[in-house]
Amino acid sequence: MSPRALYDDFIRTFGNVLFAVALFAVWGVLTLVGVVVEQGKDAAFYAATYPAPIARALLRLDFDNVYHSPWYVGIIGLILTSLAVCTFKRVIPARLPPLRPVRVEAIPLHATLHLRGTASEVRARIEAFFTRRGWQIRKRSFGGVEWTFADRHNWARRGVLVAHMGFVIIAAGTTLYWWKGFSGETVVLTGDAVRIPQTGAVLSLRSFRYVIQPTMTKSGLVYQPIDYVSSLVVTGKDGIPQPMTLRVNHPINIDGTYYYQSSYGFGVRFLVTHDGRPVPALSDQTLLEGQMLAIPGVQRSVEFAQFVPTIDRTTGRPSPDPRVNDPGVILEVFEGNQPLGAALVPMKTWIDLGDGWRIIPQAYRLFSGIQYRYDPGVPLVGIGAFVLLAGLVISFYFLPARLYVRVDDKADGTCTVGMAATTVKGYDIFDGAFRELVERLRAELDAQPPAPVLVPAEVTPT
Amino acid sequence: MTHALGLPALAMPPDEWLLIAALVAYAVAAIWLLLYFFSQDERHRRIGAPAAIVGCAAQFLQLGARYAETHIWPLLNLYGSLSLFSAMAVAIFIVFAYRYRVWFAGGFVVAIAAIFLAYGVTWNEGVMPPVPSLQSYWAKIHVPLVVSSYAAFLLSFVLSLLYLLKHYAEQRYRARSLQMAAAAPGAGGVALDLEETAASGASMQASAVLGEIRHDTPAIDAAAEAGDPIAGWLASLPSLATLDVLTYRAVAVGLPLLTLGIITGAMWAREAWGAYWQWDPKETAALFSWIIYASYMHLHTRNAWRGYRTAWVSVVGFVSIIFCYLGVNIWISGLHSYKV
Numbered sequence: 001m002s003p004r005a006l007y008d009d010f011i012r013t014f015g016n017v018l019f020a021v022a023l024f025a026v027w028g029v030l031t032l033v034g035v036v037v038e039q040g041k042d043a044a045f046y047a048a049t050y051p052a053p054i055a056r057a058l059l060r061l062d063f064d065n066v067y068h069s070p071w072y073v074g075i076i077g078l079i080l081t082s083l084a085v086c087t088f089k090r091v092i093p094a095r096l097p098p099l100r101p102v103r104v105e106a107i108p109l110h111a112t113l114h115l116r117g118t119a120s121e122v123r124a125r126i127e128a129f130f131t132r133r134g135w136q137i138r139k140r141s142f143g144g145v146e147w148t149f150a151d152r153h154n155w156a157r158r159g160v161l162v163a164h165m166g167f168v169i170i171a172a173g174t175t176l177y178w179w180k181g182f183s184g185e186t187v188v189l190t191g192d193a194v195r196i197p198q199t200g201a202v203l204s205l206r207s208f209r210y211v212i213q214p215t216m217t218k219s220g221l222v223y224q225p226i227d228y229v230s231s232l233v234v235t236g237k238d239g240i241p242q243p244m245t246l247r248v249n250h251p252i253n254i255d256g257t258y259y260y261q262s263s264y265g266f267g268v269r270f271l272v273t274h275d276g277r278p279v280p281a282l283s284d285q286t287l288l289e290g291q292m293l294a295i296p297g298v299q300r301s302v303e304f305a306q307f308v309p310t311i312d313r314t315t316g317r318p319s320p321d322p323r324v325n326d327p328g329v330i331l332e333v334f335e336g337n338q339p340l341g342a343a344l345v346p347m348k349t350w351i352d353l354g355d356g357w358r359i360i361p362q363a364y365r366l367f368s369g370i371q372y373r374y375d376p377g378v379p380l381v382g383i384g385a386f387v388l389l390a391g392l393v394i395s396f397y398f399l400p401a402r403l404y405v406r407v408d409d410k411a412d413g414t415c416t417v418g419m420a421a422t423t424v425k426g427y428d429i430f431d432g433a434f435r436e437l438v439e440r441l442r443a444e445l446d447a448q449p450p451a452p453v454l455v456p457a458e459v460t461p462t
Numbered sequence: 463m464t465h466a467l468g469l470p471a472l473a474m475p476p477d478e479w480l481l482i483a484a485l486v487a488y489a490v491a492a493i494w495l496l497l498y499f500f501s502q503d504e505r506h507r508r509i510g511a512p513a514a515i516v517g518c519a520a521q522f523l524q525l526g527a528r529y530a531e532t533h534i535w536p537l538l539n540l541y542g543s544l545s546l547f548s549a550m551a552v553a554i555f556i557v558f559a560y561r562y563r564v565w566f567a568g569g570f571v572v573a574i575a576a577i578f579l580a581y582g583v584t585w586n587e588g589v590m591p592p593v594p595s596l597q598s599y600w601a602k603i604h605v606p607l608v609v610s611s612y613a614a615f616l617l618s619f620v621l622s623l624l625y626l627l628k629h630y631a632e633q634r635y636r637a638r639s640l641q642m643a644a645a646a647p648g649a650g651g652v653a654l655d656l657e658e659t660a661a662s663g664a665s666m667q668a669s670a671v672l673g674e675i676r677h678d679t680p681a682i683d684a685a686a687e688a689g690d691p692i693a694g695w696l697a698s699l700p701s702l703a704t705l706d707v708l709t710y711r712a713v714a715v716g717l718p719l720l721t722l723g724i725i726t727g728a729m730w731a732r733e734a735w736g737a738y739w740q741w742d743p744k745e746t747a748a749l750f751s752w753i754i755y756a757s758y759m760h761l762h763t764r765n766a767w768r769g770y771r772t773a774w775v776s777v778v779g780f781v782s783i784i785f786c787y788l789g790v791n792i793w794i795s796g797l798h799s800y801k802v
Contacts, residue, residue: 017764021757028753035743035750035790067741183737217587225593248594249734260736261594371736381738385725392721395759396714426768428703429710 014085023079030075034066080171087164096157099149101142102404107420108427111438114416115445119409122417122445123148126405129441135403148405156398157424163391166384173380183373189267189286190365196372201254204233206243208264208366212323223322228261230368246370256374263369265289266307268329268361275356286365292334295357299336302359306330311346318344329361400424401433475531480524481545481583487517488552488576496569502698507565514552514572521549521579532589537605538596540791544582546606547787548575550613554715558617562708566699570620600730608723608748612783614716615755618709619780622773625705628679629770631696635681678702706769709776710762717755724748747786754779 001009013019037058038045046055046064062069104110115122127137127148135150186203188194193204211227230246236254244252251258265288272282272293282293287304294301308328310319318330328346332339333353345351350360401423408416419438423430494510497503525545528536536542555571558564592601678701685693700708727745728738739745758775761767 017760021760024753024757024760028750031746031750031753034741035746039741213591215590217590219587222587222590224591226591228594249598251733251736258736260734262736373736378732378738385728389718389721389725392718396718425710425763426765429707431703
């Protein structure tokens with residue numbers, strides 16, 4: 001196949017609306033997969049949730065992380081290619097049609113009027129009629145036949161182009177983030193500081209505060225979180241520490257990177273003893289949920305599984321109250337990789353790990369989870385979104401229509417007006433407006449007397 | 463007796479009074495507008511239309527009263543957002559009805575809106591302060607936009623169903639007339655006419671020549687002329703072309719609103735969660751719905767697809783909207799799991 005034929009095939013395929021819709025359908029299905037299948041879990045989760053063949057298929061097809069899979073990125077790439085080809089090879093030529101004669105009666109929206117006067121007079125009156133109503137008039141002669149073309153909202157023919165451009169700008173903004181941007185998440189304990197590797201900014205957490213409001217609903221008591229506040233001291237590129245307050249919905253900007261309040265939790269310091277004596281190497285660190293302590297000399301380890309703010313003393317189980325009243329921790333003990341069991345341990349009490357080892361949760365500290373993101377593509381995405389929306393509004397609410405008018409003289413001093421209408425959205429949508437327009441034209445031109453013919457005045461002597 | 467019956471009722475807050483008023487008005491409106499749909503009797507419309515307007519006004523007042531009473535934006539849970547959804551569905555329908563004479567669809571729109579409102583009431587857990595991520599001015603922009611888009615899609619859904627009803631009825635009448643023509647000797651002319659009409663397809667639907675009455679359901683019209691009462695009723699409904707254009711107009715309201723809703727949601731997400739797009743199930747389901755309606759708009763530019771095919775796309779689009787709205791909120795956990 002010659003390169004030219006290959007190119008033509010490519011343009012034909014990617015310029016086909018049905019092909020674009022088929023791509024949309026595949027995109028939709030892949031998107032739906034991401035809604036239905038939980039994303040970003042480990043293989044064990046899928047093995048436990050789905051039958052083995054389905055779990056294997058999900059993992060092999062990258063459906064556990066579908067939005068970053070080659071399929072998804074590939075389909076978006078194909079859609080953007082289709083968008084570009086459609087825009088430049090179909091939309092622009094089709095939306096901006098050249099002025100040319102038509103067979104009036106072959107167009108579904110057409111009308112024929114018989115009016116008094118010569119063709120040039122009637123043509124002038126028709127042009128005046130449409131000009132008064134905001135239609136743009138252009139005249140052309142084809143093979144000695146005069147044609148009048150009236151266009152309304154001609155500029156709106158570019159609406160689809162504008163919408164497609166919006167998409168391209170959004171894609172450019174997103175690409176800019178992938179290329180130049182970064183994001184991450186960090187955890188900082190009260191009284192500690194963290195350094196953000198990409199920016200060098202240092203965040204010190206002076207305090208973290210959360211507000212929980214117990215609310216009685218029709219279904220029972222609900223502990224509703226109201227506020228999460230981090231009091232920080234931030235040192236940016238200028239090296240000057242500045243106190244800042246970070247809340248949900250109120251990110252802070254440090255040297256162009258935004259920081260967000262995303263989560264909070266509790267870190268716990270444990271005292272580990274062996275034969276009644278503290279082991280400082282294991283006792284001076286604060287653990288976060290999910291972290292483990294390996295007991296030296298044995299295969300045993302302890303995981304800090306969960307912080308329990310309030311222990312329900314009547315049941316000995318965690319209370320739903322997330323406020324710190326009577327705290328404890330859930331510890332899970334492992335022998336090698338085998339879990340031996342879990343226990344809820346109140347603060348300052350201990351559990352025996354065997355071989356003379358004991359672990360005592362000593363003190364807790366709040367931590368603040370902070371997300372950060374540098375995204376140089378945001379302005380472009382914002383502009384693209386605005387352009388896309390403008391394109392949609394133009395496309396949906398302004399209907400470009402073209403009227404083809406041909407006026408032919410007849411022998412009896414009258415003329416025939418053939419008029420047809422086309423729009424970019426078919427004929428039905430303009431049907432009522434076309435009828436009304438023709439009726440008004442007929443009424444107005446019928447009501448107007450033909451232009452007076454100037455003849456020399458005849459003077460009669462008295 | 464007065465004490466037992468009267469005081470508890472009087473003790474109800476104003477928003478609950480208004481809610482009951484809205485539900486009653488919607489029930490009245492739905493019944494009379496459905497009667498209007500079947501009877502085409504203007505008297506039924508004259509009762510149903512004002513009742514729909516009263517119900518819609520009562521609902522907006524109810525949302526306002528709830529806000530005035532609690533000082534908490536009332537759309538932050540499923541109950542509040544479903545209230546706005548039904549109010550906006552009826553409001554958009556009323557605007558369409560006055561602008562495009564679509565009162566015939568009112569019974570279905572109002573009945574569905576009332577069902578959603580009644581379902582929303584079951585999620586009313588009383589007054590709860592919003593969680594930190596919902597404490598944003600974006601809640602006053604994003605939620606009404608998205609819910610209004612859903613409401614517009616409800617209208618397009620009803621209009622599409624009516625299109626499909628008439629389209630498939632036309633097919634049945636056409637098949638029946640062909641059978642009769644084949645069975646009756648000398649009746650080939652009629653059958654031939656109908657075959658020609660069928661062959662002309664989409665272009666026939668658009669063939670409105672000035673001064674002629676549009677007939678895009680010739681089999682129904684012929685049966686109506688022959689005295690078939692169901693065909694007579696079907697013929698009195700707007701033409702297929704009109705229903706298609708009305709559906710398009712409703713989607714043309716919903717899609718920009720959904721687009722704007724997704725954009726404002728992304729802006730809010732960027733403030734609250736640090737990224738304008740996180741592939742949260744709600745975001746993704748909204749994108750899925752957007753894709754379907756974008757496909758609708760693309761297909762609607764094609765003569766061969768405009769009509770029953772795009773009507774089906776509109777129906778599927780609304781199913782996806784319901785999945786996005788209720789399915790994701792209720793069954794799938796994510797950043798948007800704001801049930802109560």
